[in-house]
Amino acid sequence: MTVTDPAAALSRRPSRHESFLVYARFRYLKIACAAASVSLLLYLVDSPYGSRYGGSWAGYTLGTAGALLILWLMWFGYRKRLYLKDQGNLVAWLSAHVYLGLSLLVIATLHTGFHFGWNIHTLAYALMCLVIASGAFGVFSYVRYPRFMTENRHGTTMPQMLSRIATLNDQLRSVAISVDDRTTALVKFTVETTSIGGSFWRQLSGRYPNCATAAALTGITEIRANTAPELAAAMRQLRVLLDEKAQLLMRARQDIRYKAIMDIWLYFHVPLSFALLAALLAHIVAVFYLL
Amino acid sequence: MQAEVTFLTRRGAAVMRKSHTATGETIRFGRGTGNEVPLPDIRVELTAAVLRQRSDGLSIERLGDSLLRVNGGTTGATVVGPGDEILIGPYKIVLSSPPDGLDAALSVELVQGVGDSLQRLMAESRIGLDQTGLSKRRTSWMLFAALTILCLVVPIVLYSIGAGVKPSTSVPADGNSTFLGIAWSPGEISNSHRYFAQNCATCHQSAFALVKDSACLTCHSQIGNHVESAAGSDGDPVRQRLQATRCAGCHEEHRGLRTLVIREGALCVGCHRSLTEMMPRSVLRDVRGFPDGHPQFRVSVVADARTRRLTRVDLDAQPKPADHPNLVFSHAAHLVPEGFPALGYKPMVCAECHTPEASGQGFLAITYKGQCHECHAQKFDAALPGKEVSHGDDERVIAEVEGFYASIALKEGGPGGSAPAPEIERRLPDSLSPPPSDPAGRRAWVRQQTTRALGIIFDEKRGCFYCHVPDPARGQFHVAPVLILTRFLLPARFDHAKHAPIECDHCHDARHSQASNDVLVPGIATCVTCHGAETASFKARSTCTSCHVFHRQELGQMRQVMAVEK
Numbered sequence: 001m002t003v004t005d006p007a008a009a010l011s012r013r014p015s016r017h018e019s020f021l022v023y024a025r026f027r028y029l030k031i032a033c034a035a036a037s038v039s040l041l042l043y044l045v046d047s048p049y050g051s052r053y054g055g056s057w058a059g060y061t062l063g064t065a066g067a068l069l070i071l072w073l074m075w076f077g078y079r080k081r082l083y084l085k086d087q088g089n090l091v092a093w094l095s096a097h098v099y100l101g102l103s104l105l106v107i108a109t110l111h112t113g114f115h116f117g118w119n120i121h122t123l124a125y126a127l128m129c130l131v132i133a134s135g136a137f138g139v140f141s142y143v144r145y146p147r148f149m150t151e152n153r154h155g156t157t158m159p160q161m162l163s164r165i166a167t168l169n170d171q172l173r174s175v176a177i178s179v180d181d182r183t184t185a186l187v188k189f190t191v192e193t194t195s196i197g198g199s200f201w202r203q204l205s206g207r208y209p210n211c212a213t214a215a216a217l218t219g220i221t222e223i224r225a226n227t228a229p230e231l232a233a234a235m236r237q238l239r240v241l242l243d244e245k246a247q248l249l250m251r252a253r254q255d256i257r258y259k260a261i262m263d264i265w266l267y268f269h270v271p272l273s274f275a276l277l278a279a280l281l282a283h284i285v286a287v288f289y290l291l
Numbered sequence: 292m293q294a295e296v297t298f299l300t301r302r303g304a305a306v307m308r309k310s311h312t313a314t315g316e317t318i319r320f321g322r323g324t325g326n327e328v329p330l331p332d333i334r335v336e337l338t339a340a341v342l343r344q345r346s347d348g349l350s351i352e353r354l355g356d357s358l359l360r361v362n363g364g365t366t367g368a369t370v371v372g373p374g375d376e377i378l379i380g381p382y383k384i385v386l387s388s389p390p391d392g393l394d395a396a397l398s399v400e401l402v403q404g405v406g407d408s409l410q411r412l413m414a415e416s417r418i419g420l421d422q423t424g425l426s427k428r429r430t431s432w433m434l435f436a437a438l439t440i441l442c443l444v445v446p447i448v449l450y451s452i453g454a455g456v457k458p459s460t461s462v463p464a465d466g467n468s469t470f471l472g473i474a475w476s477p478g479e480i481s482n483s484h485r486y487f488a489q490n491c492a493t494c495h496q497s498a499f500a501l502v503k504d505s506a507c508l509t510c511h512s513q514i515g516n517h518v519e520s521a522a523g524s525d526g527d528p529v530r531q532r533l534q535a536t537r538c539a540g541c542h543e544e545h546r547g548l549r550t551l552v553i554r555e556g557a558l559c560v561g562c563h564r565s566l567t568e569m570m571p572r573s574v575l576r577d578v579r580g581f582p583d584g585h586p587q588f589r590v591s592v593v594a595d596a597r598t599r600r601l602t603r604v605d606l607d608a609q610p611k612p613a614d615h616p617n618l619v620f621s622h623a624a625h626l627v628p629e630g631f632p633a634l635g636y637k638p639m640v641c642a643e644c645h646t647p648e649a650s651g652q653g654f655l656a657i658t659y660k661g662q663c664h665e666c667h668a669q670k671f672d673a674a675l676p677g678k679e680v681s682h683g684d685d686e687r688v689i690a691e692v693e694g695f696y697a698s699i700a701l702k703e704g705g706p707g708g709s710a711p712a713p714e715i716e717r718r719l720p721d722s723l724s725p726p727p728s729d730p731a732g733r734r735a736w737v738r739q740q741t742t743r744a745l746g747i748i749f750d751e752k753r754g755c756f757y758c759h760v761p762d763p764a765r766g767q768f769h770v771a772p773v774l775i776l777t778r779f780l781l782p783a784r785f786d787h788a789k790h791a792p793i794e795c796d797h798c799h800d801a802r803h804s805q806a807s808n809d810v811l812v813p814g815i816a817t818c819v820t821c822h823g824a825e826t827a828s829f830k831a832r833s834t835c836t837s838c839h840v841f842h843r844q845e846l847g848q849m850r851q852v853m854a855v856e857k
Contacts, residue, residue: 049553050546053478115547120442120474158418166409173405176333177322181355184322188333196416200423256418263420270427275434282442286475289447290495291502 021143023095031096032103039065039103043110053113054121055287062111067280069104070128073097074273098139105132120286124279131272138265149258152251161252165194168245172238179234183223186216187238196249197256204264206257213249217242292344294318294395296328301400308398318342318395320379321354328384328399335380344394348372349386446471450491450498481544481551494544507538508849515844528569529562541841552836556580556825559835574603581833582819590812591781593617596774603781606814613808617760617771622801622811633666641795651788657775659683667758671744680748685755685769688748689741696740700733779812783838 039062046058054063076097080090108128116122153161169191176187190212197203208214220242224235296318297310313327320328321338330339336355343350352368353359360378361369371377373396377384381403389396405411417423449471472489480488487493494502508514517533541558542551562569563578576586587607592614594602604612625644630636644662646655655661659682669679671692678695680688727736748754749761749768762771796802798813822837823830842849 047557049541049555049558050543050550053546055477055543115478117476117479118473119476121477123438123442162412162416163409166407166412169408169412173333177331178324181336184333184336191333194412194415196412197418197422199417200420200425203418203420203423259418260420267420267425267427267430271430271434274431275438278435278438279442281439282446285443286446287477289498290450290475290491291500 020094028096028099032099035103036106039107066108120282124283127276134265134269141262145258186219190216203260293393297398299400478545482548502539504538514849515842516846554834554836556834590779593774616775617773618807620807622804652786671748692744693741696737
């Protein structure tokens, strides 16, 4: 019977907090740099008649490497969904996906020999650049926004924020019963139209120009000046509740915005990858169809 | 006024009732606690409506801005009675027959509850981009399908059905610019092929197959060969290599406007660097590049003008290469600075004799009439200043001269001449002695004059032999055949027009050339003063094709080499 040391086994596993960018001491960054360097060397060594291009032996080598790399990189989209298979390995995959994806820019650019035109070949290249650019933005957003999200949430979660806002709505509804109709209308509006999230642009911009809570706060400030003394306490309570709701809304909306920014690139990265796959297929077929 | 108010609360199928009696002048409905019937919901105004007892019964009246509905209709005030249904905000109020002693009976029920606030909030909120209707999967499939159809399926269909891709070499090209011609073009097509570039099938005659040579030879059937097609020499590695090379092997299309003809020296040097090894019978020397690795030029000079035999000699050979055009000519003697009387004492320049071809590339052949006659007229008798003999045929010259004098003898000293010959002959200088009158004398006179004139014509100081070489084998008055070349570097081409700004003296040392044997073609050292390798930075970049041509028309058609059609 073999006795395994749990501590040793744990130490072998990669830390869950290790960023994919620094995974295994930049192993895949080094591999990507090596791949780019070899590509550059191939490009320089090859000297076909005329200018360098994708049809020379180095051009075909770089093109084949690039095409295989694209397929492998796209396989990551399927691989990453197998969450339960091996989480530690997924970090390695992501690290490799990012760095080798960036190296593809060098490999494919050298494959083109810097010849571009209004054809499907350049279309494939342009789509590849867009995919890489969107991916690079994804990396940027994954590095930048999680910290902002944490700071913004103040230790709460989105469900907690929503729950608190719902409670505030109940409290507002309860307190507003005793106040004048104008104030009640404002409160009713903010309770019934609590706008969180929404359209694509709203989530991404975090702007809610017709926010009922903001309008209610403004309105109630004006009304408070002329309110009857017996309603002053209720009005003050409403003001406090609306203030708190506005704060929570701002936080929730900002959280949604950060999340949207962290997600939006994938709405370009994935579809453009498939567009690239189609263009790549057309590129390869076109080259060999009419030799 | 008194009314029995029953609040109904439903919990599933069960209905809970809570009744009380409301008393007041009127029965008011509203959110406010001062109302007889409080409706505690912010969707109801503080005092929304009032029920009054009138002489004709009960009436309901709206007090606020909110809508008041009675039996489904909107109203401001109306008479109501048992069975009527009143809606105030989310509440439904149904009147019934009042018990004894009361003015009204009504049931109140909240029919539109606010529900669970959190659930409602979550239901109304759209959090996450996936809630906005965007779908990565759907967009991906749409883009993949669209691009596959547009970039792959449509071009293949266009090619397969031949729409706009008909083989065509007509001028102008058939068909319009097609989607296929643009979308699938892997690179800019050469300028000379652009006029049919939209018809891909002109060259690409079948799918997944290399462009055949036959497609090229459709138009370029007369293209010249590179090597002589020698019978029984198919075993030559060079010929085998040439046979195995497709047209497109060298002429790569879609590589840009001006790159169809490969100019890189490496293409030539690939074979020519070891030609002596690959083709031992070849007279060509190995070339590894230019200027380094290129041998000294070999000039073609006349070895024997009579048999028109040429020979190629290295410019650096010892003894120096000599031309044998059978001409006595000194460039130096013609290029004297003081000039000549016949030319007005203006110094002669090269262009006075060397007339460029129409293309400007080379020069027209030197001829007596074109270049020499003006100064070197073929007059032979001072007494006959207008008479000249023809140039170029010595036999004819002899006949012509004899004819001249025979004609004079006939005219001036014919049978039965006018006067007998004087005892003492007196005549003006340079005047011709009159022919005797007797036939024998006239024949003798003609022979004498002809011999005298031929002596002048073929004189080595004044006549033909001043410039020509005698041909004693044929006789005293015969000139050896002349052969003046216009090209000395036969396998190469040199364009004088491109070098027009450069003085002739820079390359040709004619001013010091005393004899026609001198070869004035400059060596490679003169070229490399301006021309460098194809990668040179500060010299004119020069490749093999700058001076040499691959397809040499004089060697026949390329098709002959292509025994097996590729």
